[in-house]
Amino acid sequence: xxxxxxxxxxxxxxxxxxxxxxxxxxxxxxxxxxxxxxxxxxxxxxxxxxxxxxxxxxxxxxxxxxxxxxxxxxxxxxxxxxxxxxxxxxxxxxxxxxxxxxxxxxxxxxxxxxxxxxxxxxxxxxxxxxxxxxxxxxxxxxxxxxxxxxxxxxxxxxxxxxxxxxxxxxxxxxxxxxxxxxxxxxxxxxxxxxxxxxxxxxxxxxxxxxxxxxxxxxxxxxxxxxxxxxxxxxxxxxxxxxxxxx
Amino acid sequence: xxxxxxxxxxxxxxxxxxxxxxxxxxxxxxxxxxxxxxxxxxxxxxxxxxxxxxxxxxxxxxxxxxxxxxxxxxxxxxxxxxxxxxxxxxxxxxxxxxxxxxxxxxxxxxxxxxxxxxxxxxxxxxxxxxxxxxxxxxxxxxxxxxxxxxxxxxxxxxxxxxxxxxxxxxxxxxxxxxxxxxxxxxxxxxxxxxxxxxxxxxxxxxxxxxxxxxxxxxxxxxxxxxxxxxxxxxxxxxxxxxxxxxxxxxxxxxxxxxxxxxxxxxxxxxxxxxxxxxxxxxxxxxxxxxxxxxxxxxxxxxxxxxxxxxxxxxxxxxxxxxxxxxxxxxxxxxxxxxxxxxxxxxx
Numbered sequence: 271x272x273x274x275x276x277x278x279x280x281x282x283x284x285x286x287x288x289x290x291x292x293x294x295x296x297x298x299x300x301x302x303x304x305x306x307x308x309x310x311x312x313x314x315x316x317x318x319x320x321x322x323x324x325x326x327x328x329x330x331x332x333x334x335x336x337x338x339x340x341x342x343x344x345x346x347x348x349x350x351x352x353x354x355x356x357x358x359x360x361x362x363x364x365x366x367x368x369x370x371x372x373x374x375x376x377x378x379x380x381x382x383x384x385x386x387x388x389x390x391x392x393x394x395x396x397x398x399x400x401x402x403x404x405x406x407x408x409x410x411x412x413x414x415x416x417x418x419x420x421x422x423x424x425x426x427x428x429x430x431x432x433x434x435x436x437x438x439x440x441x442x443x444x445x446x447x448x449x450x451x452x453x454x455x456x457x458x459x460x461x462x463x464x465x466x467x468x469x470x471x472x473x474x475x476x477x478x479x480x481x482x483x484x485x486x487x488x489x490x491x492x493x494x495x496x497x498x499x500x501x502x503x504x505x506x507x508x509x510x511x512x513x514x515x516x
Numbered sequence: 517x518x519x520x521x522x523x524x525x526x527x528x529x530x531x532x533x534x535x536x537x538x539x540x541x542x543x544x545x546x547x548x549x550x551x552x553x554x555x556x557x558x559x560x561x562x563x564x565x566x567x568x569x570x571x572x573x574x575x576x577x578x579x580x581x582x583x584x585x586x587x588x589x590x591x592x593x594x595x596x597x598x599x600x601x602x603x604x605x606x607x608x609x610x611x612x613x614x615x616x617x618x619x620x621x622x623x624x625x626x627x628x629x630x631x632x633x634x635x636x637x638x639x640x641x642x643x644x645x646x647x648x649x650x651x652x653x654x655x656x657x658x659x660x661x662x663x664x665x666x667x668x669x670x671x672x673x674x675x676x677x678x679x680x681x682x683x684x685x686x687x688x689x690x691x692x693x694x695x696x697x698x699x700x701x702x703x704x705x706x707x708x709x710x711x712x713x714x715x716x717x718x719x720x721x722x723x724x725x726x727x728x729x730x731x732x733x734x735x736x737x738x739x740x741x742x743x744x745x746x747x748x749x750x751x752x753x754x755x756x757x758x759x760x761x762x763x764x765x766x767x768x769x770x771x772x773x774x775x776x777x778x779x780x781x782x783x784x785x786x787x788x789x790x791x792x793x794x795x796x797x798x799x800x801x802x803x804x805x806x807x808x809x810x811x812x813x814x815x816x817x818x819x820x821x822x823x824x825x826x827x828x829x830x831x832x833x834x835x836x837x838x839x840x841x842x843x844x845x846x847x848x849x850x851x852x853x854x855x856x857x858x859x860x861x862x863x
Contacts, residue, residue, distance in 0.1 A: 392564070392644030393693035400648055401662045401689055407648040409770050410641040494772045 292371045295458040297339075298465045299378075300365045301356045302511070303330055306473040312358055320477035323484045325421035325431060330358040330472060331404065332415035333383050333397070339370055340377035342455065347371065353384065355397040355404065356470075375456045378466070382505060383414030383445040386438040411436055411493065414444050415504065417475060424488035431484060433475065435500050437493025444498050446505035454513055467512035478503040541683055544568035547698070552706035554714055554744050560629040560643050560701060565694045567701060570681040575699025577677065578692065580858050584664060585613050585657035592650065592696075593858055595622045599851055601787035602626060602703065608798025612656040619655075619762055621798035623783060624791045626705040626850065632749055636780045636796040639770045643700060644693040665689055673863050705786050705850040706744075713844070714744070722844065729841025732834045736810075739823055740782045746845065751779040752821045755814035759797055766796070777819050786845045803842065807835045 303310040305317040305327070316324050337352040349368050357363045388398060389411045398405075404413045419431040426432070437444045456464040476482035480499040490496050547567035551558070565571075578584060582591040590613050596602040602625035604610060610618035620636050634640035640649060650656040651664065668674045668687045678687045681695060712720040722730060733741075742748040751767040758778065767776035780796045794800040800809065810828040814820070830838065850856070 390641050392642040392697070393690040395688055395690040399689050400645070401665060405645070405648070407640070407645070407652055408635075409639040410645055492772070 293460060294369045295372050295460055296367050296463055297370045297378075297456065297458060298365060298367045298463060300465070300467045301334075302364075302467055302469045303356075303358050304469055304471050304473075306471065310358055310472060317473075319473070319484065320481060321483045321485075323421055323423035325419050325423075325484065327358075327417065327419040327472065329416055329418035332356055332470070333404065333412065334366065334380050335384055335388075336381045337368060338379045339375040339456075340379060340449075340451075342374050342376050344376075346379065347375075352380075353388070353397040355402055370458045372458050372460060375452070375458070377449060377451040378456075378510075379447065379449040381445050381447055382501070383436070384412040384438070385445060386443070388412070389438045406434075406436060406493075409493065411438055414446075414501065417472065421484045421488065423484040425485065426488045430488065432489040432491060433500060434491045435497045435504075437497050439493070442494050442498035444493065444501035446501050448505060448508055450508060450510050452510055452513055454515060456513070456515055462516065464513065464515040466510055466514075469509050469511045470507045471509070472507065474507040475500055475504045478506060541568070544570045544681065547572050547702070549702065549704075551704075552711065552744075554711065555627075555630065555706060556745075558629040559632050560697070562629070562701065565644070565697055567698050568681060570677070571695055571698040572702055574677045574681045575695040575697070576856070577859055577861060578696055579699050581861050583667070583861075584651060584659065586659040587613050589613055590657055592647070595650075595656070596625050598853075598857055599790070600624065601705070601790045601847075601851060603791035605790075606792070608793045610656065612653070613658045616655040616658075618653070619764060620796050621793060624787055625700065626703050626786065627745060627784065628703060629701050630745055633781065637767050637770050638751055638781050644697045646700075647693055647696045648689075661689055665692070668692065703850075703856055705847040707849045708786065708847040709844040710841075711744075711847075723840070725837045725840045726844055728833075729837035729839070732830070732838050733841055736828050736830070737785075737838075740821070741785050746785040747782045749782070751776065751781055752823075753778045753780075753817060753819045754782075754810075755816070755820050755824045756795060756799070756809065757813065757815040758817070759799070762797055764796065775819060778817055779819060785842060787847055787851065789843050789846050790851060803839055804835060807838065811835075 308317070310327060310330060312330070313326060313328055316326055318324050334354045334356060335352060337349040339347045339349065341347060349370065352368050354366045355363060356366070384398065388394060398412070400407070404416065405411070406413060413434045413436040415435045417431065417433040420429050421431050422429060424431055435444050450468065452466070456466070458464060480503055482500065482503075487496065490500065545568060547569050549562070549567055580591050580593040582588050582594065584591060595604045595610055597605055599605065604622035608621055610620060610622050612618060623636065628643055631643070634643065634646045635649070640646050648661065651659050652661055665687060668678070674687065678691055678695075682691045709720065713722055740748060740750070740752060740754070765777055767779040768774065770776075788794075788803070792801050794803070794806055800806050807830050810824060811830040812827065814824055814827050816825070
């Protein structure tokens with residue numbers, strides 16, 4: 271018997287590996303950082319956490335990665351190589367644009383942090399470049415999100431707050447999945463680019479399932495249970511607050 | 517006939533469409549890495565960082581360039597000396613800028629492409645991100661990564677060398693790390709007398725004492741110091757008495773698990789004669805002190821490895837023979853290799 275049936279299989283394999291040629295548009299997302307609904311102002315503005323402790327914020331950064339778009343039929347479409355570092359201190363980093371195939375979508379999903387694969391794949395570049403100060407050298411791995419500030423309640427020298435949240439292994443994997451349903455569907459066309467505003471509320475970091483008191487916890491800079499607990503709080507920090515789809 | 521052509525065509529298409537973009541860049545010459553037949557497949561995936569003559573040469577220059585440190589005094593090669601198999605001869609603890617002393621001894625560097633975890637505690641998970649620690653550690657080279665990258669970009673010579681190895685564009689940390697990894701990937705040691713014996717090289721044999729030492733080694737040491745790499749890559753507590761000055765928790769620092777307290781990576785014993793002092797804190801200067809440790813001075817702690825728990829008795833003769841066997845693990849070709857030696861940087 272001649273294995274002619276292998277021909278179509280081979281052909282399918284070839285096409286499966288071939289780069290996607292579908293028509294691409296794009297989506298723009300602007301992140302607005304707030305604390306308990308109030309716009310975040312670095313260094314000066316005082317805020318109060320859920321435990322009644324006042325604090326200021328000097329640094330607020332987080333990774334958004336592995337973006338997917340959810341189609342109207344609920345199937346998921348991955349945006350390849352999507353890694354962004356949103357940094358309150360860098361205006362340009364707060365608006366991100368990524369390619370999306372022409373079509374209609376009902377939700378966006380992403381990870382807060384960097385997936386485990388990129389944590390173990392050696393030297394990276396772009397948003398993942400360690401010059402961004404989001405990589406632990408002594409214990410290889412990305413800091414998924416970072417908040418630094420001060421609080422009179424902190425017992426650390428200089429009353430500082432240092433929350434470096436990371437860890438991609440085992441029970442305390444701090445990479446969190448977020449899924450945000452859009453209030454109206456998003457239609458990507460060649461000339462039509464939906465713009466979303468996503469609000470990130472830093473207040474959620476210290477409240478929710480795991481209440482954080484600065485008097486007891488003012489510094490995290492290792493992966494582990496504490497870091498993971500904060501990540502389970504902040505996975506609820508995002509809301510879509512505005513959509514322009516024209 | 518046409519049928520075969522179609523098959524061949526499809527196969528070609530399949531390979532073509534699935535190919536990785538990691539091919540050697542045009543204008544560079546591929547560097548052929550010689551690998552030993554008696555080793556397993558390397559862990560480091562070089563298809564993502566194909567070795568080139570230009571990349572390896574650049575990595576070598578970077579390795580020996582003290583300007584990678586904050587005050588331009590300390591290169592990688594300062595702590596990793598070739599004649600000591602790239603350990604720091606005679607230094608129990610590492611010695612960095614401003615005369616600062618680190619917390620651990622400098623391990624030898626070789627056969628790194630077979631290594632899964634780096635550092636005594638295995639905290640570093642990839643050869644390419646390894647240099648980040650010494651470059652930025654205040655006790656080692658103490659430099660800020662962003663500053664180093666901008667200094668490299670401002671250097672005419674380096675701009676040219678990076679362009680030759682990695683193409684146009686700014687120098688970034690990825691290119692720096694890939695170049696260093698390319699050079700380190702060539703630091704391989706597999707031509708000791710032991711290897712010649714194992715490969716049945718004509719005329720090479722162990723002496724009676726070396727053979728005796730090999731038998732003792734296989735019976736008492738090889739489960740941890742596993743051939744042919746002379747490490748199994750695991751983390752274990754070999755019963756060293758706790759050092760109260762350094763407070764080094766070992767692997768537990770990385771995993772937070774009390775089960776890993778005082779565990780350290782099993783080091784390779786290749787070239788061991790050349791790289792005293794020994795252990796993560798360089799506490800022993802002489803291999804006979806190491807033997808004495810295993811045979812008499814094992815400290816009992818909850819995480820002690822079962823293989824050393826009851827001590828490893830070694831008679832005087834066994835110790836002598838073990839020493840002579842370990843001596844056959846020295847690789848003179850590696851230690852004297854002209855392609856790994858220090859380059860003098862004048863521009």
